[in-house]
Amino acid sequence: EVQLVESGGDLVQPGRSLRVSCAASGFTFDDYAMHWVRQAPGKGLEWVSGISWNSGTIGYADSVKGRFTISRDNAKNSLYLQMNSLRPEDTALYYCARLWGTGIPYFDYWGQGTLVTVSS
Amino acid sequence: DIQMTQSPSSLSASVGDRVTITCRASESISTYLNWYQQKPGKAPNLLIYAASSLQSGVPLRFSGSGSGTDFTLTISSLQPGDFATYYCQQSYRFTQVSFGGGTKVEIK
Secondary structure, eight states, rough: OOOEEEEOEEEEHHHHHEEEEEEEEEOOOSSEEEEEEEEEESOOEEEEEEEEETTEEEEOOTTTTTTEEEEEEEGTEEEEEEEOOOGGOOOOOEEEEEEEEESOOOOEOOHHHHEEOOOO | OOOEEESSSSSOOOTOOEEEEEEEEEOTTTTTTEEEEEEEOOOEEEEEEEEEEEEOOOOOOOEEEEEEEEEEEEEEEEEEOSSSSEEEEESSGHHHHHHOOOEEEEEE
16 A cells, blocks of 8 residues: 655744655655645645656755755655745645656655644 | 646535536646645545546546646536545646646535
């Protein structure tokens, strides 16, 4: 059974840093690209970042470019998002999602999310 | 960046109604368009991929169409479990994925 379990969400002050993680199981992790998608309270889905299976291709939303860094450790079946210079508008539930990449890509599995709150 | 615009942002409908949600891309994305359903407190769930392909296990009352810049999601006969928020998402560019703003389907 495919499982994605996020962790590391916390209450942090503006300007501080936080790293959230996603532990994957039930599939061959290094066969898939992985992405982070966030959802602010009461708002819609916002794509944050994505990383290819071998970390060779990485993308970021303009809203986080230069502040967030996505990475993965295929030996540990884990995905990470390092978030620096956090702003109140980064407050959201952060989901990791697996990208099915054969043909037209889509997100076929999602975690339950980890909550990041940025507030003084 | 490719912008995705959904309409309406919300709608009220009754059980048994036919519901149509539209999604427009700011540039052509061929059929690189997916639809998700999200219920409160839950992660999104894939309904339709590649504009018109039904994900396994999704009821046949859901269908998708379109290509290029204009897409639609149709629920042929709304059921009680379909009251949720629906999102379109383009995957034309791996490094610039984007979602529509969402359509909340509420009970009339």
